[in-house]
Amino acid sequence: DGGITQSPKYLFRKEGQNVTLSCEQNLNHDAMYWYRQDPGQGLRLIYYSQIVNDFQKGDIAEGYSVSREKKESFPLTVTSAQKNPTAFYLCASGRGTGRNYGYTFGSGTRLTVV
């Protein structure tokens, strides 16, 4: 079955460490997205990519980095520069960016700084 796989489901990070969250899709979607979810905040866009080897910053990109070397994969690195990284991270993919295109989401990664 086609879908999006995020791993790990839970991740613990020590302060000062970089961590990478994995996101893989087999839906043949061109566009991929990373959102951050905090309690009471809804979903906020971190980065998105509409094509391989290209990506754009979202509303809260500071302290994060991404790469898009393959169509299927869009990993997110939470760097030590991200001051408050504890949150729920959701990866999504879609056929395009625009009014007609909804997204398919992964099951999320819960990151906790210890």
Place this chain on the structure above:
Amino acid sequence: AQKITQTQPGMFVQEKEAVTLDCTYDTSDQSYGLFWYKQPSSGEMIFLIYQGSYDEQNATEGRYSLNFQKARKSANLVISASQLGDSAMYFCAMSSGYSTLTFGKGTMLLVSP
């Protein structure tokens, strides 16, 4: 810039009753799409229903319908005959032009027996 407002942090409904979750939006674009997603406690986001700004009929998907009032800029989700499994967080979202999806802050729905 586009904005989604969900004014109900939480809603309660009894099983088998209908419930309406409110959503208002703001955009200067004439062409846009409105979406509703459900997020159970497991965390995944499940697509429920879509309404295009030029669609003349209100969208329906099984027990879900979208009450689209363009002049009021509202896109309320109606769930008929609520079930216990409908207890979840519900998000309204919008995309206009070539923009990415913008989400509201969500409404927590609890369905009681």
